[in-house]
Amino acid sequence: MTAPLINGYEVVIGFETHAQLATASKIFSRTSTAFGAEPNTQASAVCLALPGTLPVMNKKAVECAIQLGLALGSHVAPRSIFARKNYFYPDLPKGYQISQFEIPVVQGGEVSFYLGDEKKTVRLVRAHLEEDAGKSVHDLFPNESGIDLNRAGTPLLEIVTEPDMRSSLEAVAYAKELHKIVTWIGICDGNMQEGSFRCDANVSVRKPGQPLGTRREIKNLNSFRNMQQAIDYEIRWQIEQLEDGYAIEQATVLFNPDTGETRAMRTKEDAADYRYFPDPDLPPLVIAPEWIEQVKAAMPELPRAMAERFVQQYGLPEYDATTLTQSQAMAAYFEEAAQACGQPKLASNWVMGEISRRLNNEEIGMDAVKVSSAQLAALIGRISDNTISNNAAKQVFEALWVGEGSEVDAVIAAKGLKQMNDTGALEAIIAEVVAANAANVEQYRAGKDKAFNALVGQVMKASKGKANPAQVNALLKAKLDG
Incomplete structure (x- = not known):
């Protein structure tokens, strides 16, 4: 499906994402990468490039790059080169950033995801290793700024896409899928507020069939909500500029979440402006095939493959399978419950429904879920064997969640929720209900379905909610029709 035009313009979006790698130390030194330390307490001589210091490659960072390449179906280069990217900024102590340019470690690949029922695929250009810069702090003193170099040298993978996205919804869906992948394989914690997963969106517009328009790069989008708002605003702004007869100037822009607007920060540089050249202190990065195979053997089952397995193995709809594989914790919880109760669709419904609702309301993750997969399986078992109704099951679930009991059967007994299945009773x-509601009986026999529902309600009331609804329907219908 082709993305709709906006005022006759086609939107073109590409992404550059910086994923901070989950290493204990920096990319070229043993300095800690722990978040939240006092400013400038984690900046070593190597981070500052003081005379006589030399960078030494962090093996764990390279393994993270290999993992990403395998997860995205990319080519992991057997030999890649580090370069110096030269620019001058207060938080860049060396005056250059060690990155990769001509030969990156990860080349090509793709990220596939669903937007509604439609499968989308975004092609990747590359993912390269590089070091992070420091951070400028502007709120320490009035009219003054400070420089915190704790982040300087932190290992990053910059993941660059082709300009394949055609709407803000598609861009956000891509970013969410990439976020899921890097956290799933454990190479990044994905914390956007702490800067572990930072997205830059390159946005341009053009008339259909025309060459690509001039792009503007929205920097450091730190939430999916801000991402969509920023891209939508930038699209509207660019179209208005072009419609008013102005040209778009290539620039780096920032998004202000308070105003919902983007503003230009500086004109955008091209690669030539950075004067890349091979870093003389770092030899080529050589990755042997055996190393790739070792990393591959230790990789977890990937979310897309797991979703496909859930469809095949458990007969789940594609939507359920995709939702349940949003995180490893949720997927594992579902699978444990499904295998224990033998009712995968019911387990899926409960995890996507009541479990997810509770987690969202309390703003907690699957690691803090208050009903175990074993408890959920036992609860589903009691629904399946007609011990309790669906309404009673919600009461049992509530009791388990708030800690009023730990055993499903004990909660059912304590609350008197066992379903009445005795046909004679x-x-x-x-x-008694039929005899006492002659008017409803007459209306039902005259073809009014609402009268039947009213009679069912009376039976459920008389049984204090303990009657099996399906059994009540069958017996009542037989009584009335007989």
Whole structure:
């Protein structure tokens, strides 16, 4: 499906994402990468490039790059080169950033995801290793700024896409899928507020069939909500500029979440402006095939493959399978419950429904879920064998969640929720209800379905909610039709 035009313009979006790698130390030194330390307490001589210091490659960072390449179906280069990217900024102590340019470690690949029912695929250009810069702090003193170099030298993978996205919804869906992948394989913690997963969106517009328009790069989008708002605003702004007869100037822009607007920060540089040249202190990065195979053997099952397995193995709809594989913790919880109760669709419904609702309301993750997969399986088992109704099951779930009990059967007994399945007892109640509601009986026999529902309600009330609804329907219908 082609993305709709906006005022006759086609939107073109590409992404550059900086994923901070989950290493204990920096990319070229043993300095800690722990978040939240006092400013400038984690900046070593190597981070500052003081005379006589030399960078030494962090093996764990390279393994992270290999993992990403395998996860995205990319080519992992057997030999890649580090370069110096030269620019001058207060938080860049060396005056250059060690990165990769001509030969990156990860080349090509793709990220596939669903936007509604439609499968989308975004092609990747590359993912390269590089070091992070420091951070400028502007709120320490009035009219003054400070420089915190704790982040300087932190290992990053910059993941660059082709300009394949055609709407803000598609861009956000891509970013969410990439975020899921890097956290799933454990190479990044994905914390956007702490800067571990930072997205830059390159946005341009053009008339259909025309060459690509001039792009503007929205820097450091730190939430999916801000991402969509920023891209939508930038699209509107660019179209208005072009419609008013102005040209778009290539620039780096920032998004202000308070105003919902983007503003230009500086004109955008091209690669030539950075004067890349091979870093003389770092030899080529050589990755042997055996190393790739070792990393591959230790990789977890990937989310897309797991979703496909859930469809095949458990007969789940594609939507359920995709939702359940949003995180490893959720997927594992579902699978444990499904295998224990033998009712995968019911387990899926509960995880996507009641479990997810509770987690969202309390703003907690699957690691803090208050009903275990074993408890959920036992609860589903009691629904399946007609021990309790669906309404009673919600009461049991509530009790388990708030800690009023730990055993499903004990909670059912304590609250008197066991469903009435005795045919004789139910027929007696139905006979009393029919005798006492002659008007509803007459209306039902005249073809009014609402009268039947009213009679069912009376039976459920008389049984204090313990009657099996399906059994009540069958017995009542037989009584009335007989």
